[in-house]
Structures are given as C-alpha cells and as structure tokens.
Amino acid sequence: MMFITTLATLFLISLEEPVSYGDLYFEDTKDREAPLVHFKVGYSQDISNSFLDLHSIVADAQVRVWRYFSTGALFQWTHSQYSQSGRAFRDLSAVGLVVKVPTQQWALFSHTTVDFMIGQWNVLNMFPLRVDLIVGGGAGAIRSLDDVNGASSWKISYLWSAEQRMMFYKNAGLYVQILGHRAGTHLGAGLHANFD
Amino acid sequence: MPVLTWVLAFTPTSTEAAPGLDLFEQNLQLAETDADKALEFFREIPQSSDRFRIATEESMKILYRTEHWPEFFAYAQYYRRRWPTTAKGEGMDVLELLGLLRHCQTLPLHALLSEYRARWPKSKLPILDQITSLSELHFKGKAGDKTKELKPFQDHLEARVLWKGKEEWYTKAHPKQLRVKVANECSN
Numbered sequence: 401m402m403f404i405t406t407l408a409t410l411f412l413i414s415l416e417e418p419v420s421y422g423d424l425y426f427e428d429t430k431d432r433e434a435p436l437v438h439f440k441v442g443y444s445q446d447i448s449n450s451f452l453d454l455h456s457i458v459a460d461a462q463v464r465v466w467r468y469f470s471t472g473a474l475f476q477w478t479h480s481q482y483s484q485s486g487r488a489f490r491d492l493s494a495v496g497l498v499v500k501v502p503t504q505q506w507a508l509f510s511h512t513t514v515d516f517m518i519g520q521w522n523v524l525n526m527f528p529l530r531v532d533l534i535v536g537g538g539a540g541a542i543r544s545l546d547d548v549n550g551a552s553s554w555k556i557s558y559l560w561s562a563e564q565r566m567m568f569y570k571n572a573g574l575y576v577q578i579l580g581h582r583a584g585t586h587l588g589a590g591l592h593a594n595f596d
Numbered sequence: 597m598p599v600l601t602w603v604l605a606f607t608p609t610s611t612e613a614a615p616g617l618d619l620f621e622q623n624l625q626l627a628e629t630d631a632d633k634a635l636e637f638f639r640e641i642p643q644s645s646d647r648f649r650i651a652t653e654e655s656m657k658i659l660y661r662t663e664h665w666p667e668f669f670a671y672a673q674y675y676r677r678r679w680p681t682t683a684k685g686e687g688m689d690v691l692e693l694l695g696l697l698r699h700c701q702t703l704p705l706h707a708l709l710s711e712y713r714a715r716w717p718k719s720k721l722p723i724l725d726q727i728t729s730l731s732e733l734h735f736k737g738k739a740g741d742k743t744k745e746l747k748p749f750q751d752h753l754e755a756r757v758l759w760k761g762k763e764e765w766y767t768k769a770h771p772k773q774l775r776v777k778v779a780n781e782c783s784n
Contacts, residue, residue: 422673
C-alpha cells in the first residue's frame with residue numbers, strides 16, 4: 401500500500417503542476433435578469449381560424465430596459481390558404497352565396513415583455529438548462545386582407561404573448577410561444593439567442 | 597497536541613469588534629464570535645484588493661473551523677495556486693493538509709507532503725512528520741459530521757446553480773464561487 405502511495409506521489413510531483421483533488425464546481429451567482437439583447441425567429445400557426453390555414457414566420461428583437469423588462473419589435477409574415485372547411489365554405493359560391501374570409505398578410509408590433517425567471521439547472525453535468533416564462537404585450541398594425549387573395553387594408557391591433565424559453569446552450573435555445581392579436585391567435589416555436 | 601496548538605495559534609483571539617477600527621479589522625475580530633457575518637464580509641473582498649490575501653486566509657480559517665468543506669477545499673486549492681511561493685511553511689498550507697487528513701484523502705495529502713518536504717525549511721519538517729504519522733493511523737470516528745457536504749439539490753432549491761468546473765477556474769474565478777467536492781474516505 402505504501403509502495404503504491406509513494407509511486408502515485410512521485411507521479412503527481414513529476415507532472416510539476418499544482419496538486420489537485422476533488423470535483424470542482426463553479427457556483428453561478430450572477431443576478432438573474434432579462435438578456436441585454438435578444439433575438440428570435442420561428443414558425444407559428446394560427447389556432448383560432450377554422451376556415452384558413454395560416455402559417456407564419458415570426459421574428460422578434462428585444463432590448464432590456466430594466467432588469468426583467470425588455471422592449472422591442474415583433475414582425476409576423478403570414479401565408480394564408482383555405483383549410484378543408486374553408487374550401488367547403490367557399491364552394492357555397494356555387495349556390496350564389498359569396499363568402500369572404502378575412503386574413504392577414506403581415507404585421508408589425510411594438511412588443512414589451514416581462515421576464516419571469518423559472519429556473520436554471522445543470523443537467524447531469526452535461527449541459528445547462530435555463531427555463532424562463534416571458535409575458536408580453538404591445539400594439540401595432542396589421543396588413544389585413546378581406547379574403548385570401550382579396551384587397552388589403554390596415555388594421556390597428558393590440559398584441560399579447562406568453563412564451564416559454566429554454567436555453568440549451570450558453571446563449572441560445574428554443575422557445576414555444578403563443579401570441580394573439582385582432583387577426584388571430586398563433587402557437588409557434590423557434591430558435592432564440594441572447595447577447596449580454 | 598502540537599499540531600492542534602499550531603492550528604490554534606493562527607485563529608483570532610479577540611471576541612468583540614473594537615470601535616475605531618476600520619470595517620476590515622472589525623471583521624477580523626468578529627471572525628471568532630460571528631463567523632458567518634465575518635465570512636460574508638471577507639467573501640466580498642475583490643481579487644484586486646490589497647487585503648484580498650488576508651481575506652482569503654481568514655475565510656479559510658472560518659471555513660475550516662465551521663467545517664464547510666466544499667468551500668474550504670476550493671479556497672485552499674485556489675490559495676495554493678494564487679500564492680505558490682509559501683516556502684516558509686505558512687499556516688494555510690498546514691490547514692489544507694489537516695483538512696485532507698480529516699477526510700483521509702491519502703493520495704493528495706502525501707503528494708502535498710512530498711512537495712512541502714522538498715521546499716520547506718528544516719525547522720518546519722516536524723509538522724509534516726506529525727501529519728504523515730497521523731495519516732497512517734486508522735481509527736474510528738475520524739469521518740466526523742457529513743452534514744455540511746455539497747448538496748446540489750439543495751443548491752437548486754435555493755436558486756444557486758453549480759456547474760462542473762475546469763482546472764483553469766482556480767486562476768480565473770473568485771474563490772467564493774468555487775466548490776470542491778472531496779469524498780470523506782474515513783470510516784465511521
């Protein structure tokens with residue numbers, strides 16, 4: 401036993417590095433607050449319209465204004481097409497009933513959010529997982545169409561949003577978001593990144 | 597026991613903070629009576645401060661005395677890297693040896709003993725001999741209280757996050773942010 405210990409000791413000394421032992425951990429004591437700059441882009445689908453399939457690309461840029469509060473702009477571009485029931489509804493034109501289903505083309509909102517911190521974990525010492533709940537609201541304009549290929553007009557609208565943000569990598573991760581405005585309610589997911 | 601006498605020799609003796617002293621000196625005096633408060637103060641001393649070394653030493657003493665081992669071993673390893681030229685056999689080195697001894701961590705203990713034996717003056721070698729002798733003893737009850745070991749789950753509940761660390765963090769991070777989990781190899 402003594403021989404093995406001596407051999408191990410000589411080996412450690414021969415490395416000429418400080419003797420090290422135990423498992424080292426770093427305690428993250430940084431104050432939790434909203435990221436200084438935050439970007440996200442993702443896909444969302446309308447969940448409130450029975451007659452249309454609305455597929456959207458949503459992009460959001462936020463800047464922290466104070467601790468948990470951020471503000472910025474949210475842009476949404478939407479591709480509209482009739483759903484199965486929408487097509488059936490539209491076929492009623494054959495019997496002389498003209499049907500128009502209003503939709504949206506794109507929208508731009510101011511977007512202010514409050515970042516409710518939920519938690520941060522070190523998962524199996526393999527990757528950090530941070531989960532945030534973000535609630536937001538704002539106002540803006542929607543470029544709406546009176547039908548899928550109809551005439552366009554402007555519509556002023558409110559915006560609300562609730563988002564679950566997960567960080568799998570240091571400053572990036574996935575999000576799931578539900579957002580609503582006068583033209584519909586959208587459920588989406590995508591990628592986001594923080595810059596502090 | 598000479599080793600214990602040696603340890604007691606560098607613990608503060610005053611029991612109350614005296615007026616007229618600055619905050620740092622007051623906390624030096626408070627270290628024995630209100631260790632938590634003093635430790636909280638010393639932990640906040642920045643690495644750039646002239647008094648950072650003294651604050652680190654005082655923190656180590658408090659952590660050793662209060663048996664906060666994960667923090668103590670982090671401070672000890674940080675201290676040895678930050679101020680490696682303690683060729684005179686300073687108290688902090690002995691404190692680390694005693695901490696390892698109390699955890700029956702024979703391998704790193706003997707590695708450090710060999711290193712110090714080569715560097716320390718002859719007058720200090722009896723201390724190392726005593727620690728070497730103690731490390732070869734096997735007796736019951738050496739394990740002590742294990743209640744202050746690292747508890748990751750409790751840390752999570754208290755919103756503290758522990759990341760698996762890298763060796764380089766000993767030179768980059770403030771020691772207050774480091775924890776070293778050292779298994780207690782002693783038998784109860």
